[in-house]
Amino acid sequence: MRLLRKTGALLAAVLVLVSVLLPTALANAPTSETTILFTHDTHDHWLPLPDEDGGSYGGYARLSTLIHQQRAEHPDALVLDGGDFSMGSLFQTIYSTDAPELRVLGAMGYDAATLGNHEFDYRSQGLAKMLWAAVDSGDRLPALVQANYKPPASDKDTWDAWKDYGITDYTVIKKGSVNYGIFGLLGQDASDCAPMSGMEFEPIAEAAARVVKEMEEDLRSRNEPYFIICLSHSGTDPDPKKSEDQKLAEAVDGIDVIISGHTHSTTEEPIRVNDTLIVSCGPYTENLGVLTLSWKPTGEKTVTNFELIPVDGNVPEDPSISALAAQFKAKVEENYLADYGLTFDQVLAKSSFSFTPITTFGNTQEDDSLGNLIADSYVYAVKQAEGANYVPVDFAVVASGVVRASFAAGDITVSDAFNVSSLGSGGDGTPGYPLISAWVTGRELKDAFEVDASVTPLMPAAQLYPSGMTWTLNPHRMIFNKVISCAQIQEDGTEVPIEDDKLYRVVTGLYSGQMLSTVNGKSFGILTITPKDRNGNVIENMEDHIIHNQNGAEVKEWYALASYLQSLGNVPLEYAAEMNRKVVVDSWNPISLLKNPNLFTLLVLLAAVVLAALIVLIIRLVVRRVKGNPGQYSRRPYRGKRR
Numbered sequence: 001m002r003l004l005r006k007t008g009a010l011l012a013a014v015l016v017l018v019s020v021l022l023p024t025a026l027a028n029a030p031t032s033e034t035t036i037l038f039t040h041d042t043h044d045h046w047l048p049l050p051d052e053d054g055g056s057y058g059g060y061a062r063l064s065t066l067i068h069q070q071r072a073e074h075p076d077a078l079v080l081d082g083g084d085f086s087m088g089s090l091f092q093t094i095y096s097t098d099a100p101e102l103r104v105l106g107a108m109g110y111d112a113a114t115l116g117n118h119e120f121d122y123r124s125q126g127l128a129k130m131l132w133a134a135v136d137s138g139d140r141l142p143a144l145v146q147a148n149y150k151p152p153a154s155d156k157d158t159w160d161a162w163k164d165y166g167i168t169d170y171t172v173i174k175k176g177s178v179n180y181g182i183f184g185l186l187g188q189d190a191s192d193c194a195p196m197s198g199m200e201f202e203p204i205a206e207a208a209a210r211v212v213k214e215m216e217e218d219l220r221s222r223n224e225p226y227f228i229i230c231l232s233h234s235g236t237d238p239d240p241k242k243s244e245d246q247k248l249a250e251a252v253d254g255i256d257v258i259i260s261g262h263t264h265s266t267t268e269e270p271i272r273v274n275d276t277l278i279v280s281c282g283p284y285t286e287n288l289g290v291l292t293l294s295w296k297p298t299g300e301k302t303v304t305n306f307e308l309i310p311v312d313g314n315v316p317e318d319p320s321i322s323a324l325a326a327q328f329k330a331k332v333e334e335n336y337l338a339d340y341g342l343t344f345d346q347v348l349a350k351s352s353f354s355f356t357p358i359t360t361f362g363n364t365q366e367d368d369s370l371g372n373l374i375a376d377s378y379v380y381a382v383k384q385a386e387g388a389n390y391v392p393v394d395f396a397v398v399a400s401g402v403v404r405a406s407f408a409a410g411d412i413t414v415s416d417a418f419n420v421s422s423l424g425s426g427g428d429g430t431p432g433y434p435l436i437s438a439w440v441t442g443r444e445l446k447d448a449f450e451v452d453a454s455v456t457p458l459m460p461a462a463q464l465y466p467s468g469m470t471w472t473l474n475p476h477r478m479i480f481n482k483v484i485s486c487a488q489i490q491e492d493g494t495e496v497p498i499e500d501d502k503l504y505r506v507v508t509g510l511y512s513g514q515m516l517s518t519v520n521g522k523s524f525g526i527l528t529i530t531p532k533d534r535n536g537n538v539i540e541n542m543e544d545h546i547i548h549n550q551n552g553a554e555v556k557e558w559y560a561l562a563s564y565l566q567s568l569g570n571v572p573l574e575y576a577a578e579m580n581r582k583v584v585v586d587s588w589n590p591i592s593l594l595k596n597p598n599l600f601t602l603l604v605l606l607a608a609v610v611l612a613a614l615i616v617l618i619i620r621l622v623v624r625r626v627k628g629n630p631g632q633y634s635r636r637p638y639r640g641k642r643r
Contacts, residue, residue, distance in 0.1 A: 032178055032225050033304075035074035035292045037067055039081050040233070040261030041283035043088025043118070043404070044101060046325045048313075049284070049419075050408035052357050057310070058285035061317035061325065064108045066288045066309055068318070071109065074292070076175040079109055080182070081142070082261030083116025083190075083233035086130075088284070088404055090344060090418045091328055093336040093431040096126045099134035100328045102141050107324060110142040111173055114184030114231035115149065116261060120197035122425045124151060128161035135164055143171045145184035145231060148207030149191065149199045158198075169211050172218065179226045181215040183208075187234025187244040190262045195514060204234060204244065205251040212254040225297060230255050235263030236271065236278060249273035256301065257291065270306055275299040281308050336431065337414065340559060347411045349565040353576045354409045362400030362460045365453075365475060367582045369575040370406055371465020374398045374421065374561055378435055378507050379467050381560030385549040391534070393437075394488060394504040395445060395468045399512050401461025402433070402557075412571075417562040424511055427543040432556035435547045436513040438531035438539055443500040445469070446486060447527040448516075452582070453482035465582070470495065472583040474592050480526045484585065484595055503536060509557045513542045 048056035071077050086092055086101045094100060105113060120127055134141055147169040151158035170183035185208060191201045212228060219226035234244035241247075245260040250273055258278045260267075266282040270291065281289030287308035295301040333344050355370040362368075378396035405419035424433035440448070452464040453473035471486035487495035488504075498504075508516075516529045531539045539545060547555045565571070585592060 030225075031294050031296055032227070033292065033294050034178065034180075034227055035070075035077040035290065035305075036229070036257065036259070037070050037074075037077050037079045038259045038279065038289040038291070039063070039281060039285065040259060041084045041116070041264050042081070042285050043084055043283065044086055044091045044422075045088060045285045046091050046100075046104070046328070047089070047415075049405070050410075051312075052354075052359075055313050057312050059311065059317070060104050060108065060285065061319075061321040062311045062315040063285050063288060064318035064321045065315050066311060067108055070288070070290060070309075076178075078111050078173065078175060078180060078182075078229070080229065080231060080259055081105060081110055081113035082231050082259040082280075083114045083184070083186070084118045084261060084283075085113060085116070087118035087121050087424075088419065088422050090332050090336070090415050090422075091325075092121075092422065094328065094331050095431070096122055096129040097133055097335065098328065098331060099130045099137065100324075102130070102134040102144075103137055103139045104321065104324060105142045106140040107321060108318075112143040112145055112171055112182045112231065114233055114261075115144065115146050115167075115186065116233040117186065117190040117194040117197070118423070120194045120199065121423060122429070122431070123196050124155055124158045124198040126425065126429075128158045131161040131165040131167075141165075143168075143173070143182075145169065145171055145182055147183050147185055147211045148202040148204055149186040149197075150202075151198065152200050155198060170215050172215075177225060179219055179222055179224055181219050181226060181228045182231065183211045183215065183228075184231045185234060185248075187232065187262060189235065189244065190233050204232070204248055208248060208252040208255065212252060216254060227295070228254055228256050230258045231261075232258050233261045236260050236265045236267070236280060237263065245278050246271065246273055249276035249278060256295070256299075259289075266308065268308075270303055275301065277301065277303070279306070285311050287311060340562075342414045342562070344413075344415050346414045348414060348417060348562055349412045349568050349571055351407055351409055351412060351571040352573070353571075355407045355575075358404065358406040361403060361406060362463050365456050365463065365473075366584055367578045367580060368465055369577070369579065370420075371398055371400065371403065371463075372467065372579050372581060373564075373571075373575050374403065374557075375465050375467035377561040377564035378557075380564040380567065381435065381555050382437070382507055382547060384563065385547055385555050387550060391437075391505060393468060393507045395466060396507045397448070397464050397466050397469075397512070398508065398557075399461065399515075400463040400465070402509055402511060407571075412565055414562060417565060418558045421509075421556075421558040421561055423557075424509075426510060426554045426556065427546055428554050430554070432558050433509040433511050434554035434556050435507055435560060436510050436542055436545045437547055438506050438513060438516070438542070438545055439503040439534050439536070440506055440516075440529055440531060441500065442498040442502050442504060444529045445498055445504055445506075446483065446500075447529055449473075449483045449486050450480055450527055451529075454479045467581075469498075470581050470583070472585055474585045474587055476586070476588055477593055478597075481597060484592065489581070503532065503534070505534070506531075507547070510542060510546065513545075 045058045046060045048059040051057045086095055091100050144167045173180045185204045232245050236245050237243040245258050255276045260278050260280045264283040265280040267280045271278040279291055281287045290307050292305040293301050293303045329344055356368055375396045375398050379393045382393055383390050402423055404422050425431055426434040449471040456463040468489055470489055472484045473482045488498055516531050
């Protein structure tokens with residue numbers, strides 16, 4: 001017993017000594033330096049794209065040169081990617097068969113990456129095939145980390161591919177004397193943007209807390225300096241309350257740096273939340289992010305350098321990456337474009353003007369020629385596909401969120417057209433979302449216009465661009481009642497009223513079609529859109545309503561645009577200006593604000609009137625009491641001591 005007491009006392013003394021000496025030891029510990037080179041949302045941008053100034057930006061061959069230059073200056077630098085490295089150019093058409101994305105990341109020297117929502121565009125089966133193709137290539141590959149977005153236990157194929165590649169919650173990479181614990185997350189919004197992924201989602205804060213605890217135990221056991229980095233495909237927002245990565249940093253301690261992807265953000269300076277730094281460098285290989293900081297085990301960090309190096313025409317191309325691009329380009333032509341009778345760089349049309357740059361497309365609530373051109377191409381493609389059996393399309397529509405690139409003045413190639421509408425895959429499993437056809441009532445059409453008018457300021461990706469319809473909106477009106485008027489535009493240009501109970505044929509892309517049925521929940525039941533077949537029966541599976549051509553092939557969004565451009569030869573100048581399909585009336589005129597109120601507005605107005613009446617009633621009661629007993633509210637002399 002005495003021995004136990006002595007042992008306990010000794011242990012207590014040791015603990016006290018440690019508690020006193022450890023902070024001092026940590027404070028006096030050597031300062032470590034870390035350099036992180038990072039990208040995110042590169043979206044298969046192998047090749048440079050035209051910029052607004054007549055030059056070009058981006059491309060993996062230029063990016064590779066910058067990475068090599070930076071690594072020459074910082075030999076222990078980490079090279080990391082925050083997800084969505086695929087889906088955005090014709091190279092994605094061989095994603096499942098050749099895995100060009102992971103292979104080029106490996107060739108450029110990336111250490112680790114995470115999966116974004118677009119890595120699941122070809123569903124779990126496409127992802128599994130891509131992982132196997134990457135492993136079978138024998139090429140150097142980056143580590144993949146993903147902690148909270150995983151296949152269900154029943155999806156054996158995807159789990160097998162996951163394990164064969166070696167995807168883990170986190171990885172530890174040693175550079176110099178430092179062990180870097182790197183883990184990956186995918187945010188709630190990114191999960192919502194992958195409705196066909198088949199994955200199971202764990203909230204990011206819960207997953208991060210679990211993994212950080214596990215990593216810290218692992219890293220501490222190595223008795224060397226360690227640093228924790230999160231590759232988060234969640235994103236930031238100008239409003240911190242909507243910023244998933246800022247909320248993550250607030251909720252979970254122990255993360256030193258978050259590389260933040262998904263929202264295509266660019267941070268001019270690192271965002272500091274407690275002891276965590278959050279950085280982004282913009283999408284499409286526009287920049288290479290470089291973060292250098294000095295730090296101590298106490299968590300104290302000092303940013304010594306943060307820069308976003310432009311990947312522009314001043315950067316020479318890495319010949320080895322250019323050769324790899326040419327190799328995969330040939331495979332794209334052979335394995336995908338040959339089925340369409342097209343080639344990668346084939347010129348489809350010429351434009352004497354530039355369309356809205358993709359960097360600003362959809363940011364302003366207004367009519368836009370690029371969106372209108374795409375919507376018109378849907379009508380053209382359906383006419384060509386259905387031939388003599390063509391059923392008139394009343395309303396073709398594209399949402400800004402599925403438009404991924406734009407057109408500069410000059411030649412427009414097959415590659416350019418694909419870049420604009422590059423997302424997804426169809427029911428046939430081949431790249432590119434197909435067009436679908438559905439019917440909605442006139443009343444539901446008006447609700448669709450209201451989605452555009454009311455939701456766009458909150459979610460720019462929901463902005464709609466039409467063919468066959470026009471509507472006028474006032475952004476200052478009550479939410480879900482911003483549309484003042486609307487009409488159908490017939491082929492001869494005349495406008496006719498929309499009949500509430502009539503069924504109208506709508507054509508859009510598969511992804512947008514699947515989103516139609518979510519309007520009810522997003523608007524709290526105020527707006528309703530229920531896609532139907534031509535007989536008025538509710539559609540249960542949108543893939544059953546994909547449009548096929550006369551040979552039975554799906555009509556893809558990108559091919560609709562490509563074939564329409566090819567039919568034009570020269571893009572008409574009418575697309576150079578606003579086409580007044582969507583008219584914005586910026587007015588505070590009471591008549592404009594209250595014209596054609598819907599039930600929601602009437603209820604709000606009624607509530608306002610009732611509230612005003614209650615306020616008036618309360619004021620009157622108070623006045624009566626004061627008049628009836630004036631002494632009750634008179635001031636009494638102050639009898640206390642003054643201080």
